[in-house]
Amino acid sequence: MSSQDRKLYRRLVSVDEVISIIEKYFPLSPRGEEEVYIGEAVGRIASRDVYSTINFPPYTRSLVDGYAVLSGDLEGVYEDRPARLKLVGKVSTGETKVLSIKRGECIEVSTGAIIPYPADAVVPVEYTHSEGDEVVFYRSVAHGENIDIVGSDVVQGEVVLWKGETITPLTAAGLSAVGVDRVWVYRKIRVGIIPTGNEIRRVGEELKYGQIYDSNSHMVYSLVNFLGSEPKIYEPARDTFDEIKERVDQALAENDVVVTIGGTSAGLEDYVYKVFDTYEPGVIIHGVKEKPGRPLVVAVARDKLLLGLPGFPLSCLITSHLYLLPIVARLQGLKGYRYQVERAKLSQPLRGRPGIRVFVPTILVRRGETLAYPLDGHSGRIASLNMIDGFIIVREDEEYVPQGSSVDVLRYIFSKIYDINVIGSHCPLFQEILRKIFADTEARIVNVGSTSGLNALKSGIADIVGTHLLDPETMEYNIPVIKRMGLKDVVVLRGYIREQGFVYRKEIGEVKGMLDIMERKLRFVNRNPGSGTRVLIDYLIEEESRKKGYESEEVRKNIQGYSFEAKNHDTIAYLVSKGIADVGVAIKYVADKYGLAFTPIREERYDIVIRKDVLDRKDVNRLVQLFRGELKTFIKGFTGYEVDEETGKIIEL
């Protein structure tokens, strides 16, 4: 099948057109109402005006414990010129009889008791002294003081909740005060969620190489569930017209909105569009001028709405924020729902795509101003989702956004500010150390690799970075690289040693070097350029070639899989254990973890780089102390790890 045979997108629409196009075919208005208990109604939208049937306060009452008086009787009274009034009665809170007083009289009242007629003030008990049937007053009182007049707050017939308002705990208080504890609200919208794709397995099922767990459904479920609607996840549909059609038919019967995930990119096996077009009026949008999220499909099936969200997690997330959530909110009566936008300062330049609105995932960090640090990677990334605070919006007319620009960031609803950001290379030992040190701190711990971690430190995002980068010129770890990057105001906490070598399945037989791999035509798996291990591999090739008189360039071409890479020690071992490759270079720890043979090459050093201005923090101090003491025993559970005399030293640069 050639590209010409494929279904082409119809006219792509702009991000801002999507909702208004939908509205032409499908009114985004509520779908009915229900009556619920006010205490459970927070966040929901009133579907009817509520009128008060009583006045509030429902009677004129005392705001203090004291004596109800006619304020005129106590004019000019103060501590050394007291006055006496005759005590003619007492009203406790909850009594329903209205007593009367005349000039020269007073009545004892509790907080909340009815004010006798026509008393106009209450003197707090602290300023009085009772003597038999008289009360001595030591201060005057202003007209109206300490009394709360019936209906001064709400009158009977006043609207106490307006249709369209969001119910909050204060609404609950206001309504119940006037005798209303159930309220009519727009009903919840039912959202059917259908994952599609041949590679999709449900959590709990066995995963083969080439398969992936359904994760988008759970994300969409929790997003719309948080918005108060009623989601339901259906069995994943394989990429066939019939299976998708059957699933969509079923979901349409049970829901107001049906969301499919995946299968929208007009690829080899994309049937979502075709299924959506079997309904009336069918597909109304196919493709949006945005990245990620371009392959959005929207269709209407009579009084139901169909949304085909793209299958990459970031695409699914951004299209959910831009379209699904506002749609669901409006169908539930929430008029003004919109994603939040915040201004931030861009920490590194970005390229735009003329005519396309680009959403770049970002971490936000507050150092005085808010910094936006764009996250690497494509829309298929999932772990990095956990560090996303939002998306930098690059407009259709921006080709280039310089570093330091003020940009709009679409805020992820759950983003929060962290005390400290630990961003760098993943290491099982360092992870356990972090667990211990930051158990009580709001620390964000993100694994992106050594180089990205140091870049994050340089741009002011990261506070602590774990790194193991080999400098090819000096064959030293970390410090030469950090110096070359020009990192300022940081120190290096000398870390530990990890044993590194060839990792391979036992049946391959001992691997003796890179030329051995080439000569035996073993299937190699390389590390990514920029990693310390890659520097080591290339160094080995140079050394071995020189000794044996080979051209190193030729050796690289002849090592099978030299261009096939993994990005960390762990997956080198994983690919070898799966038989996808025969051999790679990694640390001993992962060889043991995956049950592989190991031939040592040389040690690598894992160091911790710390911004100076967090060194005074208690937790960071504990971290340093741990490296100087406890680490020696801590490390024993980790094979291939060692401390040396350098460990725990602070090196100023």
Added chain:
Amino acid sequence: MSSQDRKLYRRLVSVDEVISIIEKYFPLSPRGEEEVYIGEAVGRIASRDVYSTINFPPYTRSLVDGYAVLSGDLEGVYEDRPARLKLVGKVSTGETKVLSIKRGECIEVSTGAIIPYPADAVVPVEYTHSEGDEVVFYRSVAHGENIDIVGSDVVQGEVVLWKGETITPLTAAGLSAVGVDRVWVYRKIRVGIIPTGNEIRRVGEELKYGQIYDSNSHMVYSLVNFLGSEPKIYEPARDTFDEIKERVDQALAENDVVVTIGGTSAGLEDYVYKVFDTYEPGVIIHGVKEKPGRPLVVAVARDKLLLGLPGFPLSCLITSHLYLLPIVARLQGLKGYRYQVERAKLSQPLRGRPGIRVFVPTILVRRGETLAYPLDGHSGRIASLNMIDGFIIVREDEEYVPQGSSVDVLRYIFSKIYDINVIGSHCPLFQEILRKIFADTEARIVNVGSTSGLNALKSGIADIVGTHLLDPETMEYNIPVIKRMGLKDVVVLRGYIREQGFVYRKEIGEVKGMLDIMERKLRFVNRNPGSGTRVLIDYLIEEESRKKGYESEEVRKNIQGYSFEAKNHDTIAYLVSKGIADVGVAIKYVADKYGLAFTPIREERYDIVIRKDVLDRKDVNRLVQLFRGELKTFIKGFTGYEVDEETGKIIEL
């Protein structure tokens, strides 16, 4: 009982001490854990670290539809210098076999399909043309382009969710991607809520004069329910030691935290403190240096916490924000929970109370900067709760906070920004007009009376004010008052006429004037100073006294109830209908509403004052048009209302 016999507060503690004192007796740590479905876990706190058991992505996959190649085979290729590779296979998404290629070969791959070994890039199908068993390529491809390397995102053994983190929809995505769809979270805290007070009736019960509906319970219920805990409201307890003790015993058996509301102010019938002190170790805090909220009581009963919240709604609300919510949050594992503080500019000066932290309820309005407009009234007010965006914090060391100061505002979690604020006098007709006009707008409609409404307009908070204020000098309505206030950039939309007169029960017999009321010793109910009706009443007294040769001062003294007031037309009629007074002055509409007799005095005019800069809004324009047309028919359902030739005119000032 004199003041000396009462239980005195022990040492009052400061606002900031409360939580730390509680922690000494009652650790604010989670109370257990439970495993829940990740899609329903948003907002909850992980009670265990979650390690990934797989690498993610779980295989090296294609990010596009196209052809997997060795990038070295396509070096230097572009549109007019294409290259051909042999097509040796096809991998669809979901297939689990790993194919191989050699130099000069390619394999067709779908988005999400396994990358054959050792291919290192994919050329998107748009840049190719297939011809039998060959594919023509029109561009080169970079090493690594369009492929997603196994484990590049998460490695097996990496922590994907840290204990103590809040679950969000992205957590749901991240965990399910690595095969986890259930998660251990701290369990919900059970909160028992006991309203106390002899005057308290439950919603649905009949309300006598002197009784009030329980509203605080529903507010506290919805607050803690929103925080994810499990509240339960108990039967109100009357103010007796035995009944409160019985109810607290029952609630302690069923909950982690027990909240009583009311009965904490050391008044006549306050038994909460005594009941709390029967447990071990008993009361630990009794009284906080804050206003409102001073009479907070905290006690510990072994492993349960007792909180005695004050009974006035605002006191209950602020103490809930300051103490109850953080306590519940921390017991559910949320470490950093704190109320939100925002800076705002103070719209009018405030007095502090040395040594006391004062929380002043406020509306926030954004006009460029955020303005805080303190709300009048005491902590017993309830309807005004609906307009509270937070509390201005006046510190213990501030005696006076000048207008224009930058102040801290404790944000109510549900406050939102309104497009337009309608703040003024309540009128049943105007209310119906507003319902019609603002049905689709985010309008905040608040009834505070004419004077407060105009003050709100002056300080920049209100946009539209309904007013009926009589100027005693000119005996004209509204315009002289507005001019005297120096209101700028506003216009008056001339409103309608309301018939005003004596309102009384039929059996009283016709009321002929203020002297008639005095002479017949009728029990009068007056209006509040500042209201137009009060001006009218005092005018009548002056006129009638002058005609009959009385001293008006003496007349005022001799009218029974001259100092006993209500604050609006509605409650004048209500008090008369209840027999608490015999007669008052109000509009005909409320006389009819409460089935009372009516003797006309004179008409009053209800006008609408509008800020000029909202006149261009569509809804405001519709409002003006309504007054010029439709109002004539609209008004027919309202007895005692009329339009005249002035109605609908715009008057510039």
